Amino acid sequence: MLTITPEASHAIRGILDTSEAPDGSMFRISPQGQDGSAPGPSLTISVIDSPPPDDQIVEGEEVAVCVDPGAAEILDDKKLDATVEGGKINFSLEEKA
16 A cells, blocks of 8 residues: 655645645545656546545545555555655655665
8 A cells, every 4th residue: 555754744734734625635646648758657646625435545644645546556565755846846656665
């Protein structure tokens, strides 16, 4: 199952707190159409009001992320991390150690 680093949890919480999304909103990771510009499957992150019933819910520090079933298999052995550079948040997926 996907894990969420403290840095990613903090970044997600900051985005949710400063967005116009209603309280209780979550990040959702889902597959995106492959356009051939990047190797491997493409994923997208969006903010949703509530998760679809078949999504997996992954808990981080003070946040929960829902994962589309189509993305869950891709993310099973990954961790979601985040860095901030020049005020811009960059999310990355890394293999679990």
